[in-house]
Amino acid sequence: MRILxxxxxxxxxxxxxxxxxxxxxxxxLEPISPWKITDEFLALSPEGRPPVFMNASxxxxxxxxxxxxxxxxxxxxxxxxxxxxxxxxxxxxxxRLCDWFNHKFCDEVSAYIMHEKVEKYIIGHGKPDLGALRxxxxxxxxxxxxxxxxxxxxxxxxxxxCSLADICAGAHLSCLDxxxxxxxxxxxxIKEWYQMFKSRPSVQPLLSDQLPGIIPxxxxxxxxx
Amino acid sequence: MRILxxxxxxxxxxxxxxxxxxxxxxxxLEPISPWKITDEFLALSPEGRPPVFMNASxxxxxxxxxxxxxxxxxxxxxxxxxxxxxxxxxxxxxxRLCDWFNHKFCDEVSAYIMHEKVEKYIIGHGKPDLGALRxxxxxxxxxxxxxxxxxxxxxxxxxxxCSLADICAGAHLSCLDxxxxxxxxxxxxIKEWYQMFKSRPSVQPLLSDQLPGIIPxxxxxxxxx
Numbered sequence: 001m002r003i004l005x006x007x008x009x010x011x012x013x014x015x016x017x018x019x020x021x022x023x024x025x026x027x028x029l030e031p032i033s034p035w036k037i038t039d040e041f042l043a044l045s046p047e048g049r050p051p052v053f054m055n056a057s058x059x060x061x062x063x064x065x066x067x068x069x070x071x072x073x074x075x076x077x078x079x080x081x082x083x084x085x086x087x088x089x090x091x092x093x094x095x096r097l098c099d100w101f102n103h104k105f106c107d108e109v110s111a112y113i114m115h116e117k118v119e120k121y122i123i124g125h126g127k128p129d130l131g132a133l134r135x136x137x138x139x140x141x142x143x144x145x146x147x148x149x150x151x152x153x154x155x156x157x158x159x160x161x162c163s164l165a166d167i168c169a170g171a172h173l174s175c176l177d178x179x180x181x182x183x184x185x186x187x188x189x190i191k192e193w194y195q196m197f198k199s200r201p202s203v204q205p206l207l208s209d210q211l212p213g214i215i216p217x218x219x220x221x222x223x224x225x
Numbered sequence: 226m227r228i229l230x231x232x233x234x235x236x237x238x239x240x241x242x243x244x245x246x247x248x249x250x251x252x253x254l255e256p257i258s259p260w261k262i263t264d265e266f267l268a269l270s271p272e273g274r275p276p277v278f279m280n281a282s283x284x285x286x287x288x289x290x291x292x293x294x295x296x297x298x299x300x301x302x303x304x305x306x307x308x309x310x311x312x313x314x315x316x317x318x319x320x321r322l323c324d325w326f327n328h329k330f331c332d333e334v335s336a337y338i339m340h341e342k343v344e345k346y347i348i349g350h351g352k353p354d355l356g357a358l359r360x361x362x363x364x365x366x367x368x369x370x371x372x373x374x375x376x377x378x379x380x381x382x383x384x385x386x387c388s389l390a391d392i393c394a395g396a397h398l399s400c401l402d403x404x405x406x407x408x409x410x411x412x413x414x415i416k417e418w419y420q421m422f423k424s425r426p427s428v429q430p431l432l433s434d435q436l437p438g439i440i441p442x443x444x445x446x447x448x449x450x
Binding site for chain 2: 046047062064065066068069070072073076077088089091092093095096099100103107146149
């Protein structure tokens with residue numbers, strides 16, 4: 001039995017859900033609030049943050065914490081639908097972009113916008129700070145320009161095939177889209193890429209996630225937006 | 226011909242140097258100042274930050290940016306001295322810790338201390354902010370406790386063998402040690418681990434790095450400190 005401990009609007013948790021979906025592996029979702037970590041969850045994973053993946057059988061259990069570690073593990077142990085396709089050099093470009101989105105993009109965009117618009121609301125820390133929100137939005141424009149530049153040269157972010165790089169980027173953008181923060185109009189090339197991403201069966205389940213009090217824009221779940 | 230574009234006190238650049246050393250690959254070092262990125266370097270790597278690895282031959286060249294992408298690439302293409310040894314589950318634990326050190330530790334400790342004590346000095350932004358320095362030091366204590374807890378159970382951070390997890394952690398600690406910020410006395414277990422790490426031939430070249438105006442403590446390069 002596979003269980004993924006996740007938080008629905010956490011881009012890192014979303015990446016793992018999509019990768020498990022791409023691999024067509026069955027799993028249960030167990031929601032974890034990053035702001036209310038239980039002792040039970042800490043005992044499972046001392047890092048104390050989602051995503052955590054558990055595969056339990058009668059002979060024992062495997063517990064893996066952290067999106068990147070889980071995705072590489074799932075990739076290594078399941079040859080179906082490779083998420084790191086191509087040569088060693090092509091895989092290096094995929095991994096470079098995974099780091100770019102999970103760290104540079106995350107620190108400069110997601111951390112600002114998701115904190116101001118979602119986390120603060122959930123933990124009752126008041127209204128978004130407009131200066132911080134503006135910073136996140138400014139950084140987002142720079143990052144979208146970079147994605148545009150990549151997609152000028154490639155069908156998918158790291159090359160000719162969909163890879164873990166697209167899943168990382170798509171997971172971040174899907175969370176920002178949930179709070180209406182992606183200006184698709186000014187980026188038709190990214191919109192086209194995101195439509196291809198969104199139409200993958202592995203991504204569909206994420207589009208029906210609900211969060212009390214935070215309503216995504218109407219177009220959020222539409223494939224044609 | 227292999228070239229590593231690096232900055233001597235950048236923990237990410239240091240990781241790649243050590244991995245290349247472990248694999249006994251010959252390479253040239255090309256110093257890059259993260260604060261003075263040239264157009265030539267940007268043309269090589271649009272990310273515009275070290276480390277960048279180039280392998281050029283008469284038939285073409287491979288350019289890879291980002292510590293994690295380079296280390297995984299070097300690991301995939303060179304079977305000598307595996308840096309991700311063991312089973313898929315053991316590799317997952319190594320990768321989890323690489324992320325932990327390169328992101329959580331980096332954001333909470335290195336970013337504060339190295340910025341205040343090194344970057345500000347180099348770019349002429351005045352004296353360290355004592356509040357920020359104190360935050361970095363507080364976080365460092367927490368992280369050292371976590372390392373202590375891991376090393377209570379394991380000889381190396383991720384298990385029985387030296388791995389990329391030790392290289393990531395050791396690279397960060399070696400930079401903090403350069404500016405005298407690691408309290409070895411209170412952490413004899415970590416000191417013992419760091420002595421083993423420091424004595425590896427791959428780590429030795431880093432101990433003679435010099436930076437104008439910043440003098441490491443006397444014990445920095447000593448194996449017995």
